[in-house]
Amino acid sequence: MSARPAGCRRLSTPDVCSWLALWVLATLSGCGGGGPAEPATPAPVPIVTSPAANTLAVTLDRGPDGTALNAPFVSVTVCVPGTATCQTVDHVLVDTGSNGLRLVASFAQALSLPAVTSGALPVGECAQFASGFVWGSVRRADVKLAGEMASNIPIQLVGERTAPYTAVPPACSNTGANFGANLGVNGILGIGLFNQDCPGCAVSAATGVYFGCVASGACSAISMPLASQVANPVAAFAADNNGVALTLPDVPLGGVSTLSGSLTFGIGTQSNNQLGTATVYTTNSQGNFTTVYKGITYDASFLDSGSNGIFFRDSIPNCSGFYCPSTPLSLSAVNTSAAGVSASVNFTIENIQGISRSVSAANVGGDVGLAHTFDWGLPFFFGRTVFVAFSGAQTPKGPGPYWAY
Amino acid sequence: MKALLAAALAVWMSSSWAALGGAPANLGPRVLAAQAHTGSTGRAPYSDLEKKLESGTVVHEYVDGAGTVFAVSWAGPFLPDLKELLGEHFDAMVAHANSTARAGRSQLALERSDLVIVSGGHMGAFEGRAWLPARLPAGFNPGDIK
Numbered sequence: 001m002s003a004r005p006a007g008c009r010r011l012s013t014p015d016v017c018s019w020l021a022l023w024v025l026a027t028l029s030g031c032g033g034g035g036p037a038e039p040a041t042p043a044p045v046p047i048v049t050s051p052a053a054n055t056l057a058v059t060l061d062r063g064p065d066g067t068a069l070n071a072p073f074v075s076v077t078v079c080v081p082g083t084a085t086c087q088t089v090d091h092v093l094v095d096t097g098s099n100g101l102r103l104v105a106s107f108a109q110a111l112s113l114p115a116v117t118s119g120a121l122p123v124g125e126c127a128q129f130a131s132g133f134v135w136g137s138v139r140r141a142d143v144k145l146a147g148e149m150a151s152n153i154p155i156q157l158v159g160e161r162t163a164p165y166t167a168v169p170p171a172c173s174n175t176g177a178n179f180g181a182n183l184g185v186n187g188i189l190g191i192g193l194f195n196q197d198c199p200g201c202a203v204s205a206a207t208g209v210y211f212g213c214v215a216s217g218a219c220s221a222i223s224m225p226l227a228s229q230v231a232n233p234v235a236a237f238a239a240d241n242n243g244v245a246l247t248l249p250d251v252p253l254g255g256v257s258t259l260s261g262s263l264t265f266g267i268g269t270q271s272n273n274q275l276g277t278a279t280v281y282t283t284n285s286q287g288n289f290t291t292v293y294k295g296i297t298y299d300a301s302f303l304d305s306g307s308n309g310i311f312f313r314d315s316i317p318n319c320s321g322f323y324c325p326s327t328p329l330s331l332s333a334v335n336t337s338a339a340g341v342s343a344s345v346n347f348t349i350e351n352i353q354g355i356s357r358s359v360s361a362a363n364v365g366g367d368v369g370l371a372h373t374f375d376w377g378l379p380f381f382f383g384r385t386v387f388v389a390f391s392g393a394q395t396p397k398g399p400g401p402y403w404a405y
Numbered sequence: 406m407k408a409l410l411a412a413a414l415a416v417w418m419s420s421s422w423a424a425l426g427g428a429p430a431n432l433g434p435r436v437l438a439a440q441a442h443t444g445s446t447g448r449a450p451y452s453d454l455e456k457k458l459e460s461g462t463v464v465h466e467y468v469d470g471a472g473t474v475f476a477v478s479w480a481g482p483f484l485p486d487l488k489e490l491l492g493e494h495f496d497a498m499v500a501h502a503n504s505t506a507r508a509g510r511s512q513l514a515l516e517r518s519d520l521v522i523v524s525g526g527h528m529g530a531f532e533g534r535a536w537l538p539a540r541l542p543a544g545f546n547p548g549d550i551k
Contacts (some may be wrong), residue, residue, distance in 0.1 A: 152490065184509075375526075
């Protein structure tokens, strides 16, 4: 385990490292998997052109309900638009696999955020995830992350039980389990490849995602213009808005009880978010690239910090959804971008049954049992800086959407 | 195999509810393709009903010679009406999803001897499949599911 600050592992210039080290010490945020940060060596502190701090501390722990594993958390502040009436919510999951901010309603209810409407009807949303859905209201808020702010953007409040959002529409409940407020997290910060959460909803109501709700609580599916959809907050910043970089330290066998990293806003916009030697992996319009593993091609492969393991097909012994090999396995796959750029990735899968209940970060995975999907979940991010370039945004290495690492 | 295909389509046209374990589901879609797979040595015949939903998601239902759906799959930007598609097995999927670890649950894999349901992907690009192991026609491998 390196004692260096986590944020420095893959950034190339010493100046950036020193600056990050100073920042880490200044914010009293531990770094390097629970170990103390190494004192910063004297070095010139680079001039940061924007006064806004563009880095948010990321922490892995056991989460609000004590069961979280491989869940990267940040704190998010939401405010009534244009006011100083705000609420800070901790343990919000950083999710590169979705787009938009969703908070468990009880954490923001007191703010009485203004409802997004369609015609005169308040809008509810059924946000779909592969394992279930969340239902709740769509409201506008100023969203503050570190020193940056997205002004007056739509967010979702999950599990809201007040009228007219009381009843989950059948078109929503028929898609799976209702996670309601029982998410195991206080919110989800979707900072994936796209600026809004449902491009298809702009042209069709058949998606079953957005609903207009009458006072009695009956909600009907509607289409929703992009400008009113739940939005990726970072893409709505005034600056540093073309992507993010998620940096986490390596995790040793056996896992660690806490882990600290960083979420940096912007790509190539400041000295602390340069791409350096990172390789760009462009995606298709769905946000996927291709992974070849043990001779089989998976054309729906993606990087998902919101997945708590690496999920892929194999015949490794399986224990309740996670692999449980008798000894840790060193595995390899080849990722290929939509543009044909290709390189191998080495990764480790260890026995879920050997992971202590106190551990919050470990190299684990499981079998998703699907023909096209290869889900590079959070363990992929260990020991890396992973860049997420937003769709249509310009960066020093071309436009998004792409992943780079 | 035209008779089998016709039978499967007739069952589908007239079905109200059922899906996995019963007649094909009523998803209100248009049928993109209905392909009959003939039996060969060691393989029983079946039909693959491919439907494209209005949401853009494509659903497959695999129907045996008796008109019973023994496997389904879905892929696309939105989840289909899984209650309709999975029929009586929908509740088992929901119960399984609610019983697993919460934070970071990004996929679902219910694997019982009598029922398999797997679901994965991410917002805007989902993929899933389900089948009844005991009802698979002779020679049909779950890997044959598209």
